Amino acid sequence: MKKKNSEEKEKISIAKRISQIALCGPVTIWSVLFIYVPMALLLFMSFMTKGPLGIIKYEFTLENYKAIFDSVYFNVIKESVLVALITTVLSVLMGYPFAYFMAMKKKKISGILMILLMIPFWTNELVIVYSFVILLNNSGLVNTFLQVVGITKEPLSMLYNNFAVIAGMLYMLLPFAVLPMYSSIEKLDKGLLEASKDLGAGPVKTFFKITLPLTAPGIFAGVILVFIPTIGYYQITDMLGGGTQMMIGNLINNQFSISRNWPFGAALSMLLAVLILVMLFICQKIGGNLDDLAA
Amino acid sequence: MEREDSKSRARRKKVWHGMSWLYAIVIYLFLYIPVFVMIIYSFNDSRNNMVWQGFTTKYYAKLFSDSGLWEIFGNTLLIAVVSTLFATVIGTLGAVGFKKARFKGKGLITYSVYFPIVVPEIVLAVATLMMFSLSDVKLSMGTMILGNITLLLPYIFITVNSRLAGMDPSIEEASLDLGANRFHTFINITLPAVLPGVISGAFMGFSLALENLVISSFLADASTTNLSMRVYSMVKKGVSPEINALSTLIFLVFLLMMAVYGITNIVRNKVKLN
Amino acid sequence: MAKTIVSMLNVDKWYGENHIVKNMNLDISEGEFLTLLGPSGCGKTTMLRMVSGFEQPSAGTIKVENESVEKKEPYQRNVNTVFQNYALFPNMNVYDNVAYGLKIKKVPKAEIKKRVTEMLKLVQLEGFEKRRISQMSGGQKQRIALARALINHPKVLLLDEPLGALDLKLRKQMQIELKQLQKRLGITFVYVTHDQEEALTMSDRIAIINEGVMEQIDTPKNIYEHPKTRFVAEFIGESNIFDTVVKNILEDKVELAIAEGHIAVPRGEYTVGEKVTVSVRPEVMSFSRERISGFSVKGVVKDIIYVGNFVKMIVEMSNGQEIKITRFDSMELSDLGDVVYLNWPLEKGVVIRMEDSFEDTV
Numbered sequence: 001m002k003k004k005n006s007e008e009k010e011k012i013s014i015a016k017r018i019s020q021i022a023l024c025g026p027v028t029i030w031s032v033l034f035i036y037v038p039m040a041l042l043l044f045m046s047f048m049t050k051g052p053l054g055i056i057k058y059e060f061t062l063e064n065y066k067a068i069f070d071s072v073y074f075n076v077i078k079e080s081v082l083v084a085l086i087t088t089v090l091s092v093l094m095g096y097p098f099a100y101f102m103a104m105k106k107k108k109i110s111g112i113l114m115i116l117l118m119i120p121f122w123t124n125e126l127v128i129v130y131s132f133v134i135l136l137n138n139s140g141l142v143n144t145f146l147q148v149v150g151i152t153k154e155p156l157s158m159l160y161n162n163f164a165v166i167a168g169m170l171y172m173l174l175p176f177a178v179l180p181m182y183s184s185i186e187k188l189d190k191g192l193l194e195a196s197k198d199l200g201a202g203p204v205k206t207f208f209k210i211t212l213p214l215t216a217p218g219i220f221a222g223v224i225l226v227f228i229p230t231i232g233y234y235q236i237t238d239m240l241g242g243g244t245q246m247m248i249g250n251l252i253n254n255q256f257s258i259s260r261n262w263p264f265g266a267a268l269s270m271l272l273a274v275l276i277l278v279m280l281f282i283c284q285k286i287g288g289n290l291d292d293l294a295a
Numbered sequence: 296m297e298r299e300d301s302k303s304r305a306r307r308k309k310v311w312h313g314m315s316w317l318y319a320i321v322i323y324l325f326l327y328i329p330v331f332v333m334i335i336y337s338f339n340d341s342r343n344n345m346v347w348q349g350f351t352t353k354y355y356a357k358l359f360s361d362s363g364l365w366e367i368f369g370n371t372l373l374i375a376v377v378s379t380l381f382a383t384v385i386g387t388l389g390a391v392g393f394k395k396a397r398f399k400g401k402g403l404i405t406y407s408v409y410f411p412i413v414v415p416e417i418v419l420a421v422a423t424l425m426m427f428s429l430s431d432v433k434l435s436m437g438t439m440i441l442g443n444i445t446l447l448l449p450y451i452f453i454t455v456n457s458r459l460a461g462m463d464p465s466i467e468e469a470s471l472d473l474g475a476n477r478f479h480t481f482i483n484i485t486l487p488a489v490l491p492g493v494i495s496g497a498f499m500g501f502s503l504a505l506e507n508l509v510i511s512s513f514l515a516d517a518s519t520t521n522l523s524m525r526v527y528s529m530v531k532k533g534v535s536p537e538i539n540a541l542s543t544l545i546f547l548v549f550l551l552m553m554a555v556y557g558i559t560n561i562v563r564n565k566v567k568l569n
Numbered sequence: 570m571a572k573t574i575v576s577m578l579n580v581d582k583w584y585g586e587n588h589i590v591k592n593m594n595l596d597i598s599e600g601e602f603l604t605l606l607g608p609s610g611c612g613k614t615t616m617l618r619m620v621s622g623f624e625q626p627s628a629g630t631i632k633v634e635n636e637s638v639e640k641k642e643p644y645q646r647n648v649n650t651v652f653q654n655y656a657l658f659p660n661m662n663v664y665d666n667v668a669y670g671l672k673i674k675k676v677p678k679a680e681i682k683k684r685v686t687e688m689l690k691l692v693q694l695e696g697f698e699k700r701r702i703s704q705m706s707g708g709q710k711q712r713i714a715l716a717r718a719l720i721n722h723p724k725v726l727l728l729d730e731p732l733g734a735l736d737l738k739l740r741k742q743m744q745i746e747l748k749q750l751q752k753r754l755g756i757t758f759v760y761v762t763h764d765q766e767e768a769l770t771m772s773d774r775i776a777i778i779n780e781g782v783m784e785q786i787d788t789p790k791n792i793y794e795h796p797k798t799r800f801v802a803e804f805i806g807e808s809n810i811f812d813t814v815v816k817n818i819l820e821d822k823v824e825l826a827i828a829e830g831h832i833a834v835p836r837g838e839y840t841v842g843e844k845v846t847v848s849v850r851p852e853v854m855s856f857s858r859e860r861i862s863g864f865s866v867k868g869v870v871k872d873i874i875y876v877g878n879f880v881k882m883i884v885e886m887s888n889g890q891e892i893k894i895t896r897f898d899s900m901e902l903s904d905l906g907d908v909v910y911l912n913w914p915l916e917k918g919v920v921i922r923m924e925d926s927f928e929d930t931v
Contacts, residue, residue, distance in 0.1 A: 012625075013625075013640070013642060015476070015477065015642055016477070016642075019477040019478070019481075020392055020395075020396045020398075022388070022392075023388045023389065023391055023392025023393075023396070023481075024388075024389060024392035024393060024396050024398070024401075024404075026384075026385045026388055026389065027385050027386065027388065027389025027392075027393075027404070027408060027448070027452075028389075028404050030385055030444070030445070030448065031404050031407040031408055032404075032407075034423065034441065034442075034444075034445040035407040035408075035410050035411075035419075035445065036407060037426055038419070038422035038423045038425065038426040039410075039422050041422060041425050041426050041429060042418075042421065042422040042425060045425055094322065097315075097318060098318065098319060098322050101315050101318065101319050102319075113319070115553075116323060117323075117326070119330075119550070119553075120326045120327060120329070120330050121502075122502060122545075122546055122549035122550070122553075123330060123333060123542055123545070123546045124505075124506050124522060124523060124526060124542045124545065125506055125523075126506070126508065126523050126526040126527055127333050127526055127538060127539060127542040128329045128330065128333060130333075130526070130538075131328075131329035131330070131332040131333045131336070132329060133345070134332050134336060134344070134345060135328070135329065135332060137345060139345075139346060140345075141332070171325070171326070171329065174322075174325075174326070224413075228412075228413065228414065228415055229415060229416075231415060232414075232415020232416060232417045232418065233415075234417065234509075235508055235509070235527055238527075239527075249415065249417050252417050252418075252421060253417065256421065256424070256513070262425065265421055266421065266422075266425065269417070269418045269421045269422065272414070272415055272417075272418055273414050273418050276413065276414050276415070277413075277414070280413060463654060463656060465652045465653070465654065465656035466656045466657070466658055466659070468621075468623055468643070468650075468652070468656065469650070469652055469656040469657075469658070469717075470658070470669070471622075471623075471642070471643040471644045472621060472622075472643050472644070472648075472649055472650045472718075473644075473649065473669050473670035473673060473717065473718070473721065474644045474670050474673045474674055474721065475644055475669070475673045476642070476644050479673060483658075483669075484658060484660075487660035488659070488660065
């Protein structure tokens, strides 16, 4: 028996090495330069002190993080997590039956249904969000319709509140919930459903015992894909919340556009990033697979 | 008795079937009503475009004479094209390279490539802005492009990777075996094999870059604006139907592109069959 | 002795902790059809990939035409490969696939056309030039892969289980075609397979590989009739293996003790008490109702299986070991449950005396 030292590193020829550098080099440099360096600076900035007139004093402080727990800001954070959670839950509840419906159709039909689902997203999303303003305002189409039909006498206040914000976000993100759930339902071995029914389980029991657990990775992926953008959005809250509604995104945006408090903005951004990464970590632990995001 | 049973089961199935279609239609209505509103209100004869005032096509005419809007449209297109191009090249090379290469820190780099989809855009926007400002880089259309490239990279990476997963790795070896060096193998064999992934990633990236708001507005200088930034700034005053008209046109161009793509696919498949 | 064209000198290959190829020494002669035969995971494909250049040996040297190929890239080596799943380029038609190697070498177009046409004729695929790969059947793909490699006039053609994906009938037919082609072209073929029948049919020599070690290299006939190790005896064809101890050394033969009784082999260099393994092929076995001199192998007929042109008898000895006997059409058979004595011509018992092939079962 030879000793283990013959198990040295794999020999790689120079030509192979050059080709690997040519292929992997650009993306490696890019990711260091435009992900790691900025994120490191963000972390650094979040511990700096704000000077007068938006000037940054390079003195270490924990004030920015302490400020997050001020009731004013903390309420915004609680509120945005709540709005993001509601949007996420609604998009899964609305999206799952739809994904199931699509997945049970023949390949050709489900392909068409899928394209129909994606088409609205080739429009400018802000213009679409503005359509919600047209639809939901007091003299807008929905209120006019409700009054003409006679469901209400007074116009319902549907704009510039959480209802409008959640509706807008739901609109933006529903397909992102549907896609991964669709792909996991579609991959499901339909024989299992028949086997379950064959063994005497009713449709409800089959759904909860077989379909749901097996498609859970798709649901996880959907949850992640909806929750992440939702919690960072500021444009939808701005347009449909009418400035009364605030999300973390708005708060961060304000630190750069209005208050010029970069260190605090950096601390809030770090908080957001950490919040998401922790959530991803938990999801992966529970069994959600990040690869499904690629679907 | 048994017949009754099967009859009622068939009826129940029919009801279920109808209800599921009804549900799908409701979802599609939710998705399409705002699109139709956008299109219809591009013909609205009103300046603030909140309430329907009557039919007009004047905003389409105005669109073609509004040089400011065309400039913005040009900026948007330029940023989208250039960043898609760079992201596609870097992302494709990277995805192909990462599949086989083994080096220290590969995992860390891979995670970071996906970072822009995993973390809200505003975080990256803020961080990049700080980097440029601390290193005294003046904001410009160039910085906007840099930000957009980072944002698009993961999409290219994902779509190319999914093609690579379906590719028989031995075709690359076969090419080397037949005397082609690694560069020729990449051009002749690997690239054609992943091309559909490259195209769909580029398409996805392009449409994202076209309507990018967050990172673009953080990294823009005072004189450069893209379409989404313009729409966003107009919202408070009410969107002019001109913007609706422009969005409608862009939407139609996209539909047309998709249709052409779909038809060429169908034609190609037919040719293959013959 | 023909000129050596490929040689492996003390080649080792590690994948991390796994020792895949162990101190391999192998000489391949020009123009021969050599098969590397072994179970999956035995290292035979890795050996092939080290010759083609896709893997580097962890230690040792590989020479092609007396020249070390360590520094040569796969595309600089004068060997070509036929891959397991053909590895045809899906984005090219049949013509472009076959022409690929010549195009890379910038051979003039007219000559490429001439040679591709010739080559397609050789593999019986004239007229298929413009077809897409996806339109071709498994056997056709196999031929294209072959043509694509052979058109470059390689010194050595490496074939990695090329027939594995074909159905039995087509496989048999391709085996014969491949062998004829090799003879006609005179190119050295190094063929990897786990199918012993394929190896026996086609090869000039077979190298039996097990767990990274070469167990035996020889002609198919010698390998079959004189397996050197227990592994070879069991892997090639069917064998009845007896683990014995030398009991008596007589004038004309040597008696070996088995669990209950004894068998015999011709005289040779033995010492009493030595452990010896004997392999006997089912087709050389006979049975009788009475004991025959030299043999005392008693058993009960447990099963009789009809396999078309012959019959298999299973005889169970009292220690539970099952002995297989092959009987041809006209031969006498026994009934189920009969007690029979087994014997065979002395010289047909193959003695295996390698220590590591011996298990302590006696």
